Amino acid sequence: MKNKILVTGGAGYIGTHTCIALHEAGYEIVVYDNLSNSSREAINRVSNLIGQPIEFIEGDIRDAELLKKVFAAHDFFSVIHFAGLKAVGESVAKPLLYYNNNVSGTITLLQVMAEYDVKNLVFSSSATVYGDPETLPIDENSKRSCTNPYGQSKLAVEHILEDLAVSDDSWNLIPLRYFNPVGAHLSGQIGEDPNDIPNNLMPYISQVAVGKLNKLNIFGNDYPTVDGTGVRDFIHVTDLAQGHVAALNYLEQKISLNEYKNDQEYSVGFLPINLGTGKGTSVLELISTFSKVSGQAVPYQFASRRAGDIASCYASADKAKELLGWEAKLSIIDMCQDSWRWQRQSPNGYK
Ligand code: NAD
Ligand code: UDP
Numbered sequence: 001m002k003n004k005i006l007v008t009g010g011a012g013y014i015g016t017h018t019c020i021a022l023h024e025a026g027y028e029i030v031v032y033d034n035l036s037n038s039s040r041e042a043i044n045r046v047s048n049l050i051g052q053p054i055e056f057i058e059g060d061i062r063d064a065e066l067l068k069k070v071f072a073a074h075d076f077f078s079v080i081h082f083a084g085l086k087a088v089g090e091s092v093a094k095p096l097l098y099y100n101n102n103v104s105g106t107i108t109l110l111q112v113m114a115e116y117d118v119k120n121l122v123f124s125s126s127a128t129v130y131g132d133p134e135t136l137p138i139d140e141n142s143k144r145s146c147t148n149p150y151g152q153s154k155l156a157v158e159h160i161l162e163d164l165a166v167s168d169d170s171w172n173l174i175p176l177r178y179f180n181p182v183g184a185h186l187s188g189q190i191g192e193d194p195n196d197i198p199n200n201l202m203p204y205i206s207q208v209a210v211g212k213l214n215k216l217n218i219f220g221n222d223y224p225t226v227d228g229t230g231v232r233d234f235i236h237v238t239d240l241a242q243g244h245v246a247a248l249n250y251l252e253q254k255i256s257l258n259e260y261k262n263d264q265e266y267s268v269g270f271l272p273i274n275l276g277t278g279k280g281t282s283v284l285e286l287i288s289t290f291s292k293v294s295g296q297a298v299p300y301q302f303a304s305r306r307a308g309d310i311a312s313c314y315a316s317a318d319k320a321k322e323l324l325g326w327e328a329k330l331s332i333i334d335m336c337q338d339s340w341r342w343q344r345q346s347p348n349g350y351k
Contacts, residue, residue, distance in 0.1 A: 004028045009082030011038035013192045021241035023050045034060040041350040045189045061105035071116035078120035091150035102153035125175035137316040165270035172268035179233035179276035183335040184342035191342030193349030206343035209296040220305035229283035233276040233314035236330035243275040246326035276315025277328040290336040
């Protein structure tokens with residue numbers, strides 16, 4: 001079985017959940033992470049949940065020499081590439097850091113992959129590459145444009161992957177464009193662990209509910225949406241994790257067909273796929289569901305719009321269903337319940 005996977009950024013929020021899903025699906029994993037936004041405790045908890053130690057290498061994707069050693073020591077079928085910085089505000093303040101980490105880091109990784117002839121990649125892209133969408137739901141052919149360095153770094157990597165696929169059809173490259181990942185593992189043992197005050201809505205709501213923060217600011221109540229607040233396509237991180245397993249299965253199938261029939265028709269090339277539920281939920285709707293399932297009040301006040309925010313964003317999830325046979329199963333209630341369980345059990349995250 002083509003089953004060994006290098007998971008860069010595997011100690012992070014989406015990476016940890018995906019490691020569990022990969023293990024359950026029979027894949028062998030090697031995690032490579034510089035722990036710049038995660039901790040060994042996250043790796044320990046994943047090991048406990050899967051009942052065996054995880055092979056973990058503390059390293060940076062910009063460190064070509066270390067990457068080469070890792071590739072020389074393992075026969076990888078594919079890389080799942082989560083490693084990257086993700087804070088939009090920080091990216092505006094520190095653009096060079098973001099381009100260096102997210103773009104140069106990915107180039108270094110791709111160069112080492114090429115050297116060791118590992119040409120299958122699943123990449124963490126984002127719905128942010130669509131900017132302010134012209135039509136909804138957003139499908140994969142929608143125009144791409146970004147307004148901040150974080151988004152630009154994702155778009156730049158997508159362009160690099162596209163060019164690479166054109167240059168050599170032995171590359172199989174799947175950027176998964178995540179919508180808004182939320183929720184946590186059912187055990188409550190792993191979840192999102194933001195540094196400082198959260199930027200994103202769900203961890204902010206959870207911290208208000210648990211009493212760590214006083215009040216949520218809702219950024220804008222005058223958008224052209226169902227209740228004036230922003231609408232997003234929230235997706236449970238466990239569903240998202242399964243989307244990666246489905247992408248690997250797809251790669252395996254295509255590559256086997258390609259080898260068997262010797263027909264490039266089966267090469268994957270550059271294949272962007274949305275991972276979303278296809279449903280939009282407003283900020284007020286999310287708060288109301290969270291309050292109901294947690295039994296906690298979530299005090300809020302309306303504040304002005306946040307710079308760079310858009311009114312509505314939700315996916316067309318048809319391509320993922322058609323090609324990968326994947327669709328999101330978990331509801332907004334599940335997302336709130338699981339975020340709340342993680343927040344209650346680990347009010348200080350992994351610390
Ligand atoms: P995260 O910060 O929890 O995980 C990213 C991991 O990458 C961290 O463990 C961090 O230590 C590691 N890392 C960062 N730079 C590295 C480097 N140079 N070398 C090695 N490791 C490095 O973030 P996440 O929410 O799990 O996101 C994973 C990926 O998905 C990121 O690329 C992010 O941009 C993308 N994404 C996230 C969201 C979201 O809302 N969480 C949405 C769309 C896309
Ligand atoms: N939001 C909010 N208050 C917060 C954080 C977010 O009202 O403290 C809103 C934000 O304006 C957007 C939605 O919640 O409409 C989702 O924001 P988030 O940062 O979680 O994700 P984004 O879609 O912006 O990446």
